[in-house]
């Protein structure tokens with residue numbers, strides 16, 4: 406990703422500047438350049454705004470057991486608690502205040518296309534081979550944003566498990582694709598909010614159990630029908646789409662994972 410990152414930064418500068426300046430700019434180090442999003446102030450409880458919302462997306466996977474972080478642009482106790490857990494997971498001073506150290510760690514984890522380091526759009530996009538994020542009930546851009554949120558939670562889950570790879574066998578599924586694979590008609594996969602994980606270096610049960618402390622309100626794994634070879638995780642609770650999905654639903658009976 407490094408080469409790609411520098412190339413993109415160089416191209417962005419080149420487009421903004423007259424030809425003569427290009428050589429100099431390309432040679433200069435890109436100090437705090439971030440191709441996705443840059444925070445310009447320290448954030449703490451009581452703050453609100455787009456910068457808080459962007460932070461929430463990136464720390465939502467550090468919600469405490471059974472908790473979720475609402476992506477509402479308001480820095481409340483849920484956000485502060487998640488920031489604290491993020492900081493402690495990455496060896497930073499855990500004060501729940503998002504300052505330069507916290508943002509530096511996020512930049513380190515973040516690719517220029519806004520996906521976290523260990524996950525990519527191609528892993529999460531339309532599962533039936535057509536690619537992209539269109540063909541579902543939401544717009545492609547809304548679906549893509551949901552996929553980004555899912556990926557940041559997966560990045561947290563991955564780190565929480567000790568940096569174990571979490572291959573995704575199915576992410577977003579458009580309506581036709583979902584039908585093709587016999588997915589539930591109200592599947593969270595339709596919205597870009599779900600991922601099916603097929604880990605090889607940790608057990609399915611370890612993943613299902615850990616997902617409870619990484620912001621996932623939907624978890625299905627071993628013991629749930631058709632989930633003996635995968636763990637499904639989703640974010641049904643914060644999405645508020647309908648009465649049946651707006652709640653925590655965990656079921657991996659063989660792993661001791663249930664709603665209670």
Ligand code: ZN
Pocket residue numbers: 575594599600601637638
């Ligand atoms: Zn699934």
